[in-house]
Amino acid sequence: MVKIPTKILLVDDEKDLIEMLSLRLQETGEKVKSAYSGQECLETLDKNNIDVVILDIKMPGMDGIETLKEIKKRFPLVEVIMLTGHGSTETAVEGMKLGAFDYLLKPADFSDLSQKLESARKRKDEQEDRIRMAEAKSLLRKTGGS
């Protein structure tokens, strides 16, 4: 079976980490873009079709939580997985209340990450399917009514 690649955007100010994680994910067949700040993340989302954002919580400038709020406002269908180097899961929980799909502690276990990526992607696909069906229905009703 040919794997359908998940379109992932990695956001972290740690460039080396982004580079290696992106190479690793690409090796497993995913499509990966990178951004080194919250601002860059939003710009990338503007120009590209992304399924899942992996977002570091602690970044200089616009931090993970702010970025998350902005993502959810402007691209509500994009799923976000929070990445934290901090033991405190408090911020991660806050993120999930704000609409993040899940969180991971650094250094993340790759099988954990893969699993979460897949579930996030699945949730997005299903959501989009539902939207399409609802749209089709409303379209039908319109044509039926006229």
Next chain:
Amino acid sequence: MLVDDEEDFRRTIAKRLKKRGLAPEEAGSGNECLALLENKAVDIVVLDVKMPGMDGIETLRHIKEKFTETEVILLTGHAVTSDGISGIKAGAFDYLSKPIEFEHLLSKIKQAYNKIIREEEKRKDAEFRAGMEQQMIATERLASLGTLSAGVAHEINNPLAIINESVGWMRLILKKDELAEMPRKEDFEKALGKIEKGVDRARRITHQLLETVRKNNSVFTQVDLKELSQEAVELLGQETKNRDIHFFYEMEESACTIWSDPYQVRQVLINLLTNAAHAIDTGGKITIILKAGVDDIILTIRDTGNGIPKENLDKIFEPFFSTKSPGKGTGLGLFVTRSIIDKLGGKVTVKSRLGHGTSFNITLPKYYEINK
């Protein structure tokens, strides 16, 4: 103690001192004096300088050498002040010239006694201060160490993540068809395995360190200790089942419910139970005992393991102290445990007998006030 070779003089003075409520010992020579001191500590020695055999000055030197807290008043004969002065130089409290006036002697004795009391107070005070200081240093050291190590742990997680992803990527590359015939591939894989293990070990340490500073996001709610204990035992899981370790519960109903932070308490239980499980051999027993006090509960976790040697008992709560082989224990379990218990307003103590087992006692308040 009165020391004089002139028995009549000695007796007279002793009698008069007794009348004033003092209970003097008597000695007829320097040797006798030292022998008596050997058996019974004396505050003040009134010592004649001119004695046959060991004279007063020599006796004084011996006293000052061996019984540092004893004060000596010298009695010099015939207004020989030089004896008195050399005596004071050798550590005597003061000297009196014979013939002495009794009231004069008595007031000297009182002065000497007051000096002893002052010295004693000073010593106790210094001891108390030293103890306090030591305790404060220890507490501060632990607190700042906690903050520092959590900061370090946080900073280390990023490079650790980089190593982790790099290794993972290399693993994926090695699996490619184009590298199926790569020379010495196994060596590469072996080395990657070691790196992965190392990362895993470091990760466990950093994550555990970060546990210690989870201070400000405590949750307080009703905690069912019985339930939590059983849950923690479940979490230990397969390993304990494989090794045929048995758990016993002795719980007073009234001690089962407290107000505290369930996550932290569970962490403590897991840490202590894991240690207990590691300490015992196959077929060992772990008993969890819950008792109610007035305002607190006492939770005991007792194992039938090998026990902790006395010299280690003081160290087990220190960070990074571990007797497990490298990679097995982080040396942080009990450190974390104590930090948590402190935070929850409790106390943790340990008792151990080599070859018989170890008990950890935790006291936790039934109601812990929030915002501490």
